[in-house]
Amino acid sequence: MTEQKRNWTGGNQESLIDVVKLTKTFEDIIAVNEISFSVDEGEIFGFLGPNGAGKTTTINILTGLSRPDSGTIVVAGLDCTKNPKAAQHLIGIVPDESNLYPELSGFDNLCFCASLYGIRKKERCERARELLQIFGLREAANRKFAGYSKGMKRKLTIAAGIIHRPQILFLDEPTTGIDVASARQIRQLISALNSNGTSIFLTTHYIEEAERLCNRIAFIVKGRIVRIDTIENLMGQTQGQHVVQFAFQTTTDKACEYIKAEFPELQCKTVSEGISIESPLPIRVGPLVRLLEDNGLEVTEAKKILPTLEDVFVKITGIEAGMMKQEKEKMKMGGNA
Amino acid sequence: MKKWIAFWNILLKDVRSYYLKPPNISWGLLFPLVWITMFFIRSGMGMDKLPDLLPGLAALSILFGTTSVLSVTVTFEKKGRSFERLLLSPISLELLMLAKTSGAIIFGTINALVPIFAAMFLADLSALNWYIFIPAIVLIAISSTFLGLFIAVSVKEVFEAQTFSNFFRFPMIFLCGLFFPIASLPIFLRPLSYALPLTYGTDILHGSMNGSNLMPFWMDFLVLSGFCVVLFYFSLRNINKKWIT
Ligand SMILES: Nc1ncnc2c1ncn2[C@@H]1O[C@H](COP(=O)(O)OP(=O)(O)OP(=O)(O)O)[C@@H](O)[C@H]1O
Numbered sequence: 001m002t003e004q005k006r007n008w009t010g011g012n013q014e015s016l017i018d019v020v021k022l023t024k025t026f027e028d029i030i031a032v033n034e035i036s037f038s039v040d041e042g043e044i045f046g047f048l049g050p051n052g053a054g055k056t057t058t059i060n061i062l063t064g065l066s067r068p069d070s071g072t073i074v075v076a077g078l079d080c081t082k083n084p085k086a087a088q089h090l091i092g093i094v095p096d097e098s099n100l101y102p103e104l105s106g107f108d109n110l111c112f113c114a115s116l117y118g119i120r121k122k123e124r125c126e127r128a129r130e131l132l133q134i135f136g137l138r139e140a141a142n143r144k145f146a147g148y149s150k151g152m153k154r155k156l157t158i159a160a161g162i163i164h165r166p167q168i169l170f171l172d173e174p175t176t177g178i179d180v181a182s183a184r185q186i187r188q189l190i191s192a193l194n195s196n197g198t199s200i201f202l203t204t205h206y207i208e209e210a211e212r213l214c215n216r217i218a219f220i221v222k223g224r225i226v227r228i229d230t231i232e233n234l235m236g237q238t239q240g241q242h243v244v245q246f247a248f249q250t251t252t253d254k255a256c257e258y259i260k261a262e263f264p265e266l267q268c269k270t271v272s273e274g275i276s277i278e279s280p281l282p283i284r285v286g287p288l289v290r291l292l293e294d295n296g297l298e299v300t301e302a303k304k305i306l307p308t309l310e311d312v313f314v315k316i317t318g319i320e321a322g323m324m325k326q327e328k329e330k331m332k333m334g335g336n337a
Numbered sequence: 338m339k340k341w342i343a344f345w346n347i348l349l350k351d352v353r354s355y356y357l358k359p360p361n362i363s364w365g366l367l368f369p370l371v372w373i374t375m376f377f378i379r380s381g382m383g384m385d386k387l388p389d390l391l392p393g394l395a396a397l398s399i400l401f402g403t404t405s406v407l408s409v410t411v412t413f414e415k416k417g418r419s420f421e422r423l424l425l426s427p428i429s430l431e432l433l434m435l436a437k438t439s440g441a442i443i444f445g446t447i448n449a450l451v452p453i454f455a456a457m458f459l460a461d462l463s464a465l466n467w468y469i470f471i472p473a474i475v476l477i478a479i480s481s482t483f484l485g486l487f488i489a490v491s492v493k494e495v496f497e498a499q500t501f502s503n504f505f506r507f508p509m510i511f512l513c514g515l516f517f518p519i520a521s522l523p524i525f526l527r528p529l530s531y532a533l534p535l536t537y538g539t540d541i542l543h544g545s546m547n548g549s550n551l552m553p554f555w556m557d558f559l560v561l562s563g564f565c566v567v568l569f570y571f572s573l574r575n576i577n578k579k580w581i582t
């Protein structure tokens with residue numbers, strides 16, 4: 001297994017999920033505001049957005065735990081707007097917080113979940129054993145779920161979500177609050193699952209995770225989708241944009257002033273490492289260093305910055321990258337499985 | 338077929354996780370026995386009076402047995418979010434709730450059989466019409482369970498379910514003719530008696546014991562079944578409205 005994206009050709013596939021103008025309000029909060037999107041067969045579709053953006057609300061509506069105020073939902077050709085139960089046999093759900101039974105063992109939890117989908121006993125047990133093996137939980141199979149660690153809980157919750165071999169898997173922040181190694185393993189499992197033909201709808205607020213896993217991404221902010229596109233197209237957005245960063249011996253606020261005065265065509269802003277200069281044309285570093293040094297600043301480093309999805313996200317949503325990072329740290333410290 | 342695999346396993350899990358746990362078993366056995374003992378000590382009656390007490394005891398055991406467990410199997414699972422997993426599975430809400438309640442119905446019926454078995458060794462039950470008595474026990478178990486369900490889906494916390502169900506249970510001991518005839522109640526309370534399902538159940542039990550029923554059996558059965566349908570319907574409506582937000 002590798003953390004490699006499956007070759008997704010896009011465009012000509014059948015849509016598996018079709019959502020049109022979905023709206024959901026809670027009292028005075030518009031949790032989801034007229035969102036429309038479709039998920040194609042065989043792809044990993046990502047919902048990327050900060051806390052409270054409406055990601056979980058969207059999953060709840062699509063899976064039948066919540067009713068929309070307006071809009072239409074079609075899953076695998078079945079109209080789920082009126083009857084939210086219509087497609088439940090085709091989907092698997094991994095919620096942000098585990099909803100397995102604390103008093104049952106890992107093995108019994110999996111068997112029980114399989115039985116809810118009408119799988120017979122022999123097949124249930126075989127499949128449960130197979131999944132425990134794949135997820136590295138064989139030793140813990142007969143221990144109570146309540147005693148599992150956060151990472152183990154998350155893995156078992158994913159196993160429970162796929163035990164009936166769903167056509168579509170919904171994953172709500174699968175790696176939040178999980179250590180780096182486990183998160184990596186979970187991402188590999190997601191990729192492998194996708195390679196075997198499962199279409200995946202995933203929410204996350206880790207930009208790198210979306211970049212690594214997803215074929216297409218929707219940026220969602222305050223209940224609205226601000227952009228949906230393939231990773232390639234989104235990254236293309238930053239093509240032709242050149243960024244150079246300078247670091248100094250001592251911190252300074254003046255650096256940008258000097259540069260703006262001399263080179264008004266360049267965009268300059270102060271960043272934590274020093275300053276960052278942007279331009280649609282290639283930037284010549286020499287004259288800039290000379291200017292800064294002439295003004296008494298000692299440049300310790302100049303580096304070219306390659307664009308990332310994070311830059312695209314910031315540019316499109318206007319949300320500070322720092323804010324998403326902060327949230328990430330908060331989740332890491334106080335997150336739950 | 339698939340639906341029934343789900344139904345059976347939901348029931349089986351509840352039986353294993355809740356009903357077969359030592360506290361529940363001992364509760365189910367002890368509770369009726371304690372009541373029997375208490376009555377004899379309090380009233381100083383002889384064993385020959387036991388058949389008169391039996392209907393009340395059986396009804397009481399069912400009422401307390403079923404309503405207590407539902408606040409756990411439903412309210413507790415709702416709080417722990419595992420109930421969501423059931424709501425997300427491809428079985429209809431009706432079947433799901435029948436699966437969640439059938440454990441309590443069986444538990445309630447067994448609860449009622451404890452004082453009856455005890456009584457078989459202590460008194461002469463030859464006059465008892467079992468063909469009426471047993472169906473009535475089952476129907477009382479169903480209506481009490483659905484009353485418990487209705488309470489469980491109307492509240493948020495487990496302790497609220499307990500308080501709320503006591504609000505129903507204790508008055509029912511007095512209002513439903515379990516141990517005192519309804520005719521001995523103050524006249525303004527009597528309409529309340531007829532608004533409670535247990536009144537009809539107790540009436541059948543008394544009737545099957547010594548023919549002292551106030552209403553014809555068919556009417557008791559009909560009204561009791563009506564309560565079951567209405568309570569189940571409103572419980573489902575509440576779940577639909579409150580839990581699928
Ligand atoms: N049951 C509810 N009652 C009231 N408000 C709700 C409810 N569920 C969600 N909301 C509100 O809807 C908005 C969207 O919430 P949602 O949980 O979908 O966000 P999210 O994108 O999943 O965030 P997070 O990254 O924190 O999980 C929030 O403002 C939230 O407070």
Ligand SMILES: [Mg+2]
Nearest residue numbers: 055056096172
């Ligand atoms: Mg969420």
